[in-house]
Amino acid sequence: MKLDCNINIHHLTRVEGHGNINIRIKDGRLQQAEWEVVETPRFFEAMLAGKRWDNAPWICARICGICSIGHTLASIRAVENAFGIVPAQQTQKLRLFLKHMETLQSHILHLYFLAAPDFLNTGSVFPLMESHPDVVLRAGRLKQLANDVCDGIGGRRLHPTRTVVGGFTMLPEKKELSEFRDRLSEAVKDLALTAELFRTFKIPDFTRETEFVSLKGEGGYPFIGGDLISTDGVLKREHEYRQMTNEYIVVQSTSKWSRLSRSSFAVGALARVNNNFKFLHPAAKKISLGFGLQPVNHNPFMNNIAQLVECVHVVNESLVLIDELLDSARMEPRQPVIPKEGIGVGAVEVPRGILYHCYEFDEAGKIVKCDCVIPTSQNHANIQHDLSALAEKCASDGMQDKDIELLAAMLVRSYDPCISCSVH
């Protein structure tokens, strides 16, 4: 039985941004387990003050290098809600399709490049190119497909160019959409193989009862806008998001923390599946049940599986969206924008959970006040509580240092944290 342990992971790898894990066990008892966020803040909320409305989506995309499309869409929605603009059907469908492909791209990046190496006993995806070339090629194919669609709809996979308040600067050709449909149909097979791969992984058995927060589905699995819901029964409107996030400042983190009914809550793929399971595409539901994932699941490591389930969902739903777009007459890409005084909130489910942008405008359409609440910042407190509980369990089980270290790192990676985003 191992009684003492001292773990200090400085700048945890295979996550976005800078965070440290510190665990100290003495005489078989947990002394300290800390999730520390040391990222430098960039002050996006402050830098937007005084800027015209059209700067917001362009600048806010740069909050995050992984979910720049999600930030752009949340920002656009906040501006449109403030100005009273309702996007056209065509715009809504194209935005959702774009959103789906960001979800696919980001989840595949996480599942294959960031999470899988832990289950396959390597430090990164790079050695897998020799040992498991088929796996790496498949990951590349899926990621490239998602990225190519993001180029085709949003103009660019990272920091999109065509997405603007009121719609798009230009539209994809119908021929491009048909090509995407063919490639997405092929992707269904690759996702089935992905599920097979993950079935060979041993997902750690660990649960801690948690409150899960996400958008509330209304006739569909929700991604862009709508009411907010928690598994503890809290229901709020989009513009009441602050009552859902309750941000506060802590010493151990340059990112703020959040709480709701308990000392912490979780957002992300697992939260969405837990709250909106019934709206998943039947194919996604089947995969989910095959992994024993059904609401309410309290194992944070199952977020990996929830991401896989969502990959299946977004690909299948995108096939439907493409058909609808191809069957309808092409409309003008962009609606006129008339700025006005007011406050607008945009809530969007990005890969790591629910994201909020809120802007207050003066009558000229200049930003008076800006607030962005990031999914990972909502998760930090929950990561901390999970880490404490996990370390406690490891201590009482008398696990070896290196096993505890790996498990702790895997726990944090399961949340797929986007740390620089959370500090912004």
Add this chain to the structure above:
Amino acid sequence: MAGQDSFRSYLGVPVKRPRVAFLELSSCEGCQLQILNNEACLPDFLSLVEVVNFREAMTERSEDYDIAFVEGSITRSDEVERLKKIRGTAKLLVAFGSCACFGGVNQLKNRFSPDRVKRAVYGDAPVETDIVRPIEDAVKVDLKIFGCPVKKEEVEKIVINLAIGKAVVHPKYPVCMECKANANICLFDLGEPCLGPITRAGCDSWCPNNRAGCWGCRGPADAANVKQLKTIMLERGFSEEIIMDRLDCFGGFSAFTNAMGKEAGTNK
């Protein structure tokens, strides 16, 4: 990667695979993700260089590298220390992306005092932040790769040149030339503001190809006539504010905007 031959040849001349590190200061990490976003050529790229430090993608890290790609700008004193260490290690230090080259969007906060932005976001809680600076303010930079984000095709070309020892030369002409060559409709004719005529080319007019006007993320082209463009844009009905928003956005034109501010008698 380990186990692979670390020598390649080009035109019969042996080429050593450089040991490469991707490192970041204050940034969105999007530029380094562009490397992973290049699925089709990733294996080829990785056979050309030996990636020894890339925290976002791999657990192993080495502090022994030839080329350091540094993304992000300086916003805190510990970043200066880190940067000096990197400079001491790297034979070639590359400022990777607009944040590293000019401060990027991060420098927009410099319009206000550090105290004011801190209070706006964190209240009275103690948080350290300084005026945002490009990395060449603290260390010598050997090469700049412009763009927000960097263009992966351009990065590849540059890395190939570095690996085989060829000089890296940036285009002297502006984005406008590439845009014309791509036969795009002029953004001015679509009523869109655009800094294409003064911004350094190399992105293949990425934004204008998508009917979005250029925001100048790559900084000024050689002999950019910023004043003349401003006159033309004002004549075309774009407000001073719209023009300045674009010139300010990524920090590449700060020398011009500071001079304009002084001329106008304002204290920017």
